Amino acid sequence: MDRKILWDCHMHSSFSADSDTPMESMIQRAVELGLKGITFTEHLDPDYPATPDGLDFSLDIPSYQKKLAELSDTYKDKIQMRFGIELGLQMHLGEYFDSLLARVPFDFAIGSSHLVHGYDPYYPEFFEGRKEFLCYMEYFESILENISVYDGFDVYGHIDYVVRYGPNKNLEYSYGRYKDILDEILRKLISKGKGIELNTGGYHYGLGEPNPCTAVIKRYRELGGEIITIGADAHTPDKVAYAFDKAATVLENCGFRYYTVFKDHKPEFISL
Incomplete structure (x- = not known):
C-alpha cells in the first residue's frame, strides 16, 4: 500500500515513564514501515502527583538528547529524526516551560492536558462518583485554562484525550454535545497561531476515531486552522504509524491537502 503520511510526529520510548521500549526499537520499526521521518516526543509532566503504579514523569533531557543524536547519526541514511517533547501543561508551569524551551533546542513541542486540577483521567479515580x-466538560475547561496562560507549544495534543478513559469512552461523546467549548478552544488556538494534532491513538484505544474526533478536526479546518501534525502516540513498536491510512482519509475528508512536521519550531507542510 502506498502511504500518504510518511512522518510520525508523536512517539515515546523508555525515556518516557510509561514506556519500556528502547528508542532504537522504535526507529527500526519506523524504517521497516518505510517512513521518511519521525519525531520523538518524550513526556515531561512536572508536578505530576503520585500514581498508583509509581510512575515518575520527569525527563532526563540531556540523556534523551544525547541518545537521539547518536541514533540520528547511525540511521541518517535510512530515516530523518527530530527532537521533540510532550509538555504536560498546568497553569503554574508557564515560566518553567518557557525557560526550558529557550535553552534546549527542541524541534517540536506538543502541549497536552494530562492532569485536570491534579487528577489524570487515565486513572478511574477521576470519574468516581461523578x-x-x-x-469531560472539566477536562475541556482545563484546556482553556492552560492555553489562556501559556502558548509556548507548537500544537495542542489529543484534544479529547479524556474520552479514551471515560466509563463509556465515546459512546455518548460527540463534537456537537460539547460544541461551544470545543469551538472556543479551537478559535483560541488558531488566534495564537497554534496547530492541533491528529492522534491515531484513538484507534488503538478502540474508539473508532482519532483524537480529537473527525468532527473536531473538520471544525478546526472550517475555522481557518491550517497546522496539523500526525502522530500515533506509540509507546511500543507495533503502534508506530498506527492507522495512518485512516488518518490520511480523515484529513482529506476534512478539507486538508497536506499535513505538518516541525523543525526548529517552524512548520513544514507536506502534501498528502
Missing part, C-alpha cells in the same frame, strides 16, 4: 458529561 457524571461522565461533567468530567
Whole structure:
C-alpha cells in the first residue's frame, strides 16, 4: 500500500515513564514501515502527583538528547529524526516551560492536558462518583485554562484525550454535545497561531476515531486552522504509524491537502 503520511510526529520510548521500549526499537520499526521521518516526543509532566503504579514523569533531557543524536547519526541514511517533547501543561508551569524551551533546542513541542486540577483521567479515580458529561466538560475547561496562560507549544495534543478513559469512552461523546467549548478552544488556538494534532491513538484505544474526533478536526479546518501534525502516540513498536491510512482519509475528508512536521519550531507542510 502506498502511504500518504510518511512522518510520525508523536512517539515515546523508555525515556518516557510509561514506556519500556528502547528508542532504537522504535526507529527500526519506523524504517521497516518505510517512513521518511519521525519525531520523538518524550513526556515531561512536572508536578505530576503520585500514581498508583509509581510512575515518575520527569525527563532526563540531556540523556534523551544525547541518545537521539547518536541514533540520528547511525540511521541518517535510512530515516530523518527530530527532537521533540510532550509538555504536560498546568497553569503554574508557564515560566518553567518557557525557560526550558529557550535553552534546549527542541524541534517540536506538543502541549497536552494530562492532569485536570491534579487528577489524570487515565486513572478511574477521576470519574468516581461523578457524571461522565461533567468530567469531560472539566477536562475541556482545563484546556482553556492552560492555553489562556501559556502558548509556548507548537500544537495542542489529543484534544479529547479524556474520552479514551471515560466509563463509556465515546459512546455518548460527540463534537456537537460539547460544541461551544470545543469551538472556543479551537478559535483560541488558531488566534495564537497554534496547530492541533491528529492522534491515531484513538484507534488503538478502540474508539473508532482519532483524537480529537473527525468532527473536531473538520471544525478546526472550517475555522481557518491550517497546522496539523500526525502522530500515533506509540509507546511500543507495533503502534508506530498506527492507522495512518485512516488518518490520511480523515484529513482529506476534512478539507486538508497536506499535513505538518516541525523543525526548529517552524512548520513544514507536506502534501498528502
